Structure formats: C-alpha cells, structure tokens
Amino acid sequence: VPSLVAGLKLKMVPVGERVMLNISWAISIDASTKYLTATRIRTERQDYHCNYNPSLASASLDQLEKIWFHYAVNPTYGYNEIQVANLPFPPPVDGNLVYATKCIYIPKTPKTPRVIVRFAIIFTGGVVILIILSSFCIMYKNRTVKAGKLLDYQNIPVVPPHVLLVYPAVNSAFQRAVVALAEFLQLHGGCKVAIDIWQQEKIAQKGPMRWLAEEAKSANQVLIVSPQPSHCPPDPSMSESSIPAAAHDLYPLILNMVASNAKNPSELSKFWVVQLGEQKDKSSCMLPLELRVCKTFCLMKDLKKLYKGLHTCEQIDKKIISLICKRGVSYSENSTLTLRESVETLRGHQVNISKEVTIKFYPLKNYIMKLVCFGY
Numbered sequence: 290v291p292s293l294v295a296g297l298k299l300k301m302v303p304v305g306e307r308v309m310l311n312i313s314w315a316i317s318i319d320a321s322t323k324y325l326t327a328t329r330i331r332t333e334r335q336d337y338h339c340n341y342n343p344s345l346a347s348a349s350l351d352q353l354e355k356i357w358f359h360y361a362v363n364p365t366y367g368y369n370e371i372q373v374a375n376l377p378f379p380p381p382v383d384g385n386l387v388y389a390t391k392c393i394y395i396p397k398t399p400k401t402p403r404v405i406v407r408f409a410i411i412f413t414g415g416v417v418i419l420i421i422l423s424s425f426c427i428m429y430k431n432r433t434v435k436a437g438k439l440l441d442y443q444n445i446p447v448v449p450p451h452v453l454l455v456y457p458a459v460n461s462a463f464q465r466a467v468v469a470l471a472e473f474l475q476l477h478g479g480c481k482v483a484i485d486i487w488q489q490e491k492i493a494q495k496g497p498m499r500w501l502a503e504e505a506k507s508a509n510q511v512l513i514v515s516p517q518p519s520h521c522p523p524d525p526s527m528s529e530s531s532i533p534a535a536a537h538d539l540y541p542l543i544l545n546m547v548a549s550n551a552k553n554p555s556e557l558s559k560f561w562v563v564q565l566g567e568q569k570d571k572s573s574c575m576l577p578l579e580l581r582v583c584k585t586f587c588l589m590k591d592l593k594k595l596y597k598g599l600h601t602c603e604q605i606d607k608k609i610i611s612l613i614c615k616r617g618v619s620y621s622e623n624s625t626l627t628l629r630e631s632v633e634t635l636r637g638h639q640v641n642i643s644k645e646v647t648i649k650f651y652p653l654k655n656y657i658m659k660l661v662c663f664g665y
Contacts, residue, residue, distance in 0.1 A: 291325035291375040292317045294389040295355045299371055301395065302361060308395065310364040314373045315355045322346055324377070328358070331372040331388070333365050364395045450599050453504045454484040455543045456514035458536040462635050466565045467514050469631035470588070477625075478596055483508065485535045497538040505546060510599055511560045513543055513583070515576055548579045563588060563595070566636045588632055592625065 296315035301308050312330060316322070323346035330337040339360060350356060372388035379387055452474055456467045464486075471487070474480040483504045485492055492500045505511055543560075550556040562576075562585040586595045 290321065290377065290379045292319060292321045293379065293387055294328070294373050294375060296357070297371070297373055297389040297391050299369075299391050299393040301364075301393070304361070308364070309361045310369060310371075310393065310395065311359055311361045312371055312373070313357055313359040314389065315357050316345065316375070317355050318345075318350045318353045322350070325375055327376040329374050329376055330360065330362075332362055333369050334363065337362070364393075366395050366397050369393050369395055449479050449481045450509040451507055452480045452482050452599065453508040453511045454482055454514065455501070455511065455539050456536065457516050457540040458532050459516050461532065463516065463565070464532050464536075466628075466631040466635045469628040470512075470514070470563070470565070473625065473628045474599075478599065480599055485533050485539055489533055489535065492533075492535045497535045498542060500535075501539055501542050501546070505543075505559075508559070511543070512563050513547070513560060513580060514563050514565060515580060515585075544577055544579045547583065551579070551582060557582065558584070561586060561595075561598070565632050589625070589629055592628075 294314050295317040296313075298313040300311045300313070302311045303309075310332075312332075314328065314330075316325065316328075325341070325345055327341065328339045330339065337360065339358070345356075370390065370392050372390045374386060374388045381387070454467070454471050454474075456464070458464075468484075468486060471482045471484045475482040488500070495503070547557070547560050550560070560580075560583050562580045562583045564585060564587045566587070586592075586598075588595075
C-alpha cells in the first residue's frame with residue numbers, strides 16, 4: 290500500500306481573465322512508492338484521476354525524500370474543499386478513506402477596465418444592430434401595409450357606368466350613327482349601355498314609359514341624342530323597318546322627364562345632350578327647349594370629353610381615383626373608326642338634304658321655316 294499524501298497546497302492563479310486553482314501535492318519517496326499507481330483529486334465540481342507516466346518506481350528518485358506535482362482546475366466562487374489521496378487507498382480509518390483535505394475561498398474577480406470596455410463595445414454593437422433591425426422591420430411593415438392597400442385597391446371591381454341612350458326617330462342613317470355610338474360606349478368605352486334597339490323585348494313587356502322610367506332611375510347618365518339643325522323634326526309618320534317602334538315614343542317621354550326635373554339641378558345633371566355633327570348653338574330652334582339647359586357634347590369633337598365625363602369616379606375615394614382610372618377602360622383611335630365613319634356619313638347625308646331642300650323648295654322657304662320651328 291502506498292504512503293499517504295505527504296503535502297497539499299492550494300493557490301489561486303490568474304489565467305488570462307479567469308482565475309484558476311492550482312492544486313499541489315507531494316509524494317514521499319520510500320519503499321512504498323513502488324505500490325503507487327495513481328492519485329485521486331476531489332473538487333466541488335468533479336473528481337480527477339492522475340496517472341504517473343513513467344511510474345515513480347521506475348524513476349531514479351532515491352536521492353529525494355519527496356516530489357511535488359500540481360494540477361490546475363476551474364474552481365467555483367466561494368469556499369472550495371479539495372481532497373487528495375494516493376491509489377490504491379490505504380486501509381480506512383474509523384471506516385473513512387484517508388484523504389489529505391484543504392479549503393480555500395475563491396472571491397469573485399472584479400471586472401477589469403478592459404473587460405468593461407469590451408462589454409461596453411459588445412453592448413453598444415448589440416444596441417446598434419437592434420436599432421437597424423427595428424428600422425428594417427418598420428420599413429418592411431410599412432411597405433407591406435402599402436402593398437396591402439394597393440392590393441386592396443387593385444381588387445376593387447371597376448363597375449362600368451350605366452348609360453341610357455335615347456334618340457329621336459329620324460331616319461336609318463341617323464339611327465346607324467346612334468347605334469355606332471352605343472356600340473362604341475359598350476365595347477370600347479367601358480359602359481353598360483341601355484338602348485331601345487337592344488331591349489325591344491323588355492320594352493314590349495313593360496311598355497315604353499315604365500321601361501324608360503326604370504332605366505333612367507338606375508342609369509348613372511342619360512345621353513339624349515339630338516337631331517341636327519339640318520334635319521327635319523321627328524315625324525311620327527316616318528317609319529323605316531330598321532327603326533324600332535318604341536323610338537317614336539321614347540324621345541317625347543325623355544323630353545318630358547327633362548322638363549319635370551328642370552328645377553332640380555342634381556337630377557338635371559344626369560341628362561346630357563349629344564349632337565352627332567358640328568356643334569351648334571343651343572339657342573338654335575332645332576334643339577328642343579327642354580334640352581337647352583343640359584350639358585351638351587358634339588361628336589366627334591367632344592368624344593374624349595364625353596368619355597372622361599362618364600368615368601369621373603365621383604363616388605370613389607379620391608386616393609384611388611387615378612389607380613382605378615388607369616386600371617380601367619380606355620379606347621384607341623382605331624376603336625372610333627366605325628363611329629367616326631357613321632357621323633361623317635350622317636353629316637354628308639345632312640348636307641345633301643340641306644342642298645336639296647334649298648334648291649327644290651326655295652320659293653317656299655318661309656313655309657319650311659315655320660314647319661321646322663313649330664313642328665308643323
């Protein structure tokens with residue numbers, strides 16, 4: 290059995306910014322050294338098993354009485370109890386294994402200025418990074434909100450304006466121009482157009498008066514196509530196969546409707562007059578008195594003005610007017626060709642009629658003027 294530990298020393302040793310505990314123990318050099326195989330060290334944290342290589346018995350240590358060994362461990366703050374014993378253990382004394390025991394107090398090491406500076410640098414860097422990340426988060430959130438609002442605006446359905454188109458029963462050339470206007474507004478102008486020639490079945494079921502009242506009430510705008518001064522006034526006896534029978538009734542009814550709203554500006558603003566040809570003075574005797582108080586558009590000159598007027602987006606939030614108008618419908622010059630040709634054809638037809646009347650009926654000019662002015 291090896292001899293007991295001949296000595297035990299404990300010492301705090303600074304290693305960089307930490308404090309280590311250096312454990313030193315002594316081994317007696319005597320006849321029992323040949324039985325020594327290892328030394329056990331017990332600390333507050335864990336146990337250590339120290340082997341000797343080469344063994345002390347094979348080393349030439351006869352001239353020494355004892356030899357010291359040491360090992361550094363990471364201690365805990367406060368009191369540390371260290372126990373050291375040679376292996377194999379000697380016989381227990383009073384039932385307890387024989388350990389060399391010693392205690393040492395390890396205080397908390399105060400932070401050096403270098404440690405404080407490093408901590409301050411790390412803390413400041415962390416705060417800066419946190420501020421940057423917060424800024425990015427706020428920017429991303431604002432961008433997401435704006436994108437969400439834009440997406441909501443883009444998802445808003447563009448409801449086409451409901452337009453009611455009423456015209457006098459003049460002749461087939463005039464009606465072709467009116468239908469061309471209706472087709473342009475329906476196909477290229479982004480409007481939902483109601484016109485008698487497309488809803489003859491409904492008119493037959495409801496009757497002209499009821500149909501006109503319902504359509505005028507639901508319409509955003511009522512467009513009344515006015516005959517040009519070169520035309521003769523609508524004649525109930527004039528009937529062409531292409532002109533619906535209801536057209537003879539709807540025009541007088543719409544004039545009465547305009548007259549009944551003459552003292553109501555908000556309702557009167559729904560009724561617009563469209564002239565197919567060169568713009569004439571509202572005071573012309575060919576323009577019915579009821580229509581002289583209405584806003585007037587002359588085609589083709591005022592086509593863009595009419596188009597924009599039908600898409601004013603008055604009932605939509607002003608913040609998204611431009612978005613919806615950009616996303617909404619638009620028309621090209623090519624889409625107006627049919628309408629332009631119809632209007633030009635009508636104007637040519639009007640010029641021919643005007644010349645014919647002047648040549649043939651010049652002696653009856655006063656009578657013709659009375660016929661035109663008073664609807665004889």
